[in-house]
Amino acid sequence: MYSYKIGISSEEHDEFVKKSSQTNLLQSSDWAKIKDNWGNERLGVYKDQELVAVASILIQPLPLGFTMLYIPRGPIMDYQNKDLVAYMLQSIKTFAKSKRAVFAKFDPSLFLRKGLIGQEVEDQEVSVAIIQFLEKFGVEWVGRTKDMGETIQPRFQANIYKEYFTEEQLSKSTKQAIRTARNKGVEVVFGGPELLDEFAALMKKTEARKGIHLRGKDYYEKLLTTYAGQSYITLSRINLSQRLTSLENQLEKNLLEVSRFNEKTKPGKIDNNRQEKERLEEEIQFLKQALDAGKETVSLSGTLTLEYGGTSENVYAGMDENFRRYQPAILTWYETAQHAFDRGADWQNMGGIENDLDGGLYHFKSKFNPMIEEFVGEFNLPTSLLYPLVNKAYQLRKKLRNKQ
Structure with a gap:
């Protein structure tokens, strides 16, 4: 039997997140303090009084008293447990209505693909199945976006x-x-x-x-x-100053080498010496200008x-x-x-x-x-009949901001 609670303690929330394989900084309770221009609530789902899923939810005010919910790199839960996922989504919907939220956006720490550079990788079947289940529940998958600016968080990362x-x-x-x-x-x-x-x-x-x-x-x-x-x-x-002293010592050795050249010195050696001299003199000049500027x-x-x-x-x-x-x-x-x-x-x-x-x-x-690592990306959970109109406005605003 599942139940949910709004306002679980930061200690309980963070302990659960840190033990999860989906651990992410953006689901830490402290991240909401950084994003203090948004509202925040922590939601926990329990099974027989044991915490089994959490979501740190950011709340963005919209015009006319409406809001949008955003769960960065969450919710954190077992996405292969369909009953749990369904209950979490329903809990988010219930909470969303209490905040007059038009929709809830989330981008969980799940990967479609991951591999070292040069490795051949294929889509992870588990993640594909999760996407399909979420869509059956009425969640809209934003999809495999092609531009980095199309999502709030990057869909690809180097880890x-x-x-x-x-x-x-x-x-x-x-x-x-x-x-x-x-x-x-x-x-x-x-x-x-x-x-x-x-x-x-x-x-x-x-x-x-x-x-x-x-x-x-x-x-x-x-x-x-x-x-x-x-x-x-x-x-x-x-x-x-230390770098300049080192270079001046190197230049002194360079000039000493020149003084020892004679008609038997190989042209290649002479040319290398000349190139080194030019490099040393150019960097010395660069450093002197920086020092003259008070650095x-x-x-x-x-x-x-x-x-x-x-x-x-x-x-x-x-x-x-x-x-x-x-x-x-x-x-x-x-x-x-x-x-x-x-x-x-x-x-x-x-x-x-x-x-x-x-x-x-x-x-x-x-x-x-x-x-x-390629994340599955963003999902939108509609929580109001106004969702289609508001989402179009949201997408237009994002495109305009990305062009600036």
Whole structure:
């Protein structure tokens, strides 16, 4: 016999979520504190007084006193238990009517496909069957959307699993980029709020470079404080004076080598020396200009990571494009993941990628040997006769926002 309860405690909710194979940061009770411009309720389903399903529900106000419900990466339950799924959906409908919700949108942590890059994968039969059952219950499946902006959460993500992540397992080019960054004096530090100013500045530079609007320092601080003890910033830095001294020493050796050349010196050696001299002089000039601008130690790249129930999410990342030559992003992302595993995470999610697996996000994140995971995507559960009209307006608004 099933029963449901609205307003279960955050402790009871989180304990259930963390024990589930569908554990996800977005179903943590604290995520609703981050999305505080939405309302929130926690719904629990019980069987004989034992908690068997949960949903942290965000509530978005709509015009004329109506609302929309959204359950990010949930509900969390056994989707192969049809009686339980049917009861949960009916419970959501009942709750929706109490909130004058036109529909409830949800995108559970279920995958259609997942596999390492290069692996041949097929649709998971269990997930296909779940979709078909949900549709029979009157739920509308949004389908295999083709554009990343068509869904609230990315339908594809690059997720690094601990067992597939060592430096030796990375591609030759990725390992070379990591060595390059280290050899050039890039250092990585981990911390919290004390690194916020540097991280926020990097995010502003990323915002300007990409021509997009990102969050500000207050929001990043909110993430760190809400998930205190379960969050960290990774920053890569370089000391310009130390790097300059190293280059000047290298140039001195280069010039000394030139003084030893004679008519027997091979042309190839002379040419290599000349190219090295030009490279050293160009970088020396670059560093002197940065030092003249008052910079000493510079932040190059950064990430902000949140942890929850053995999982780790790289939620924001930024870089100073002017220092791209030092390969800071690859080293920073590598160290971010390694730090996550050192802290006990089972996987480190690098976030969304393009649905066609052919874009800048995909090509960068593929360097870290991730599992490519395709979620089943979004479902809409109509809870009002106004649903067809409101959903059309919702889709139009989303298209307009994506064009901006």
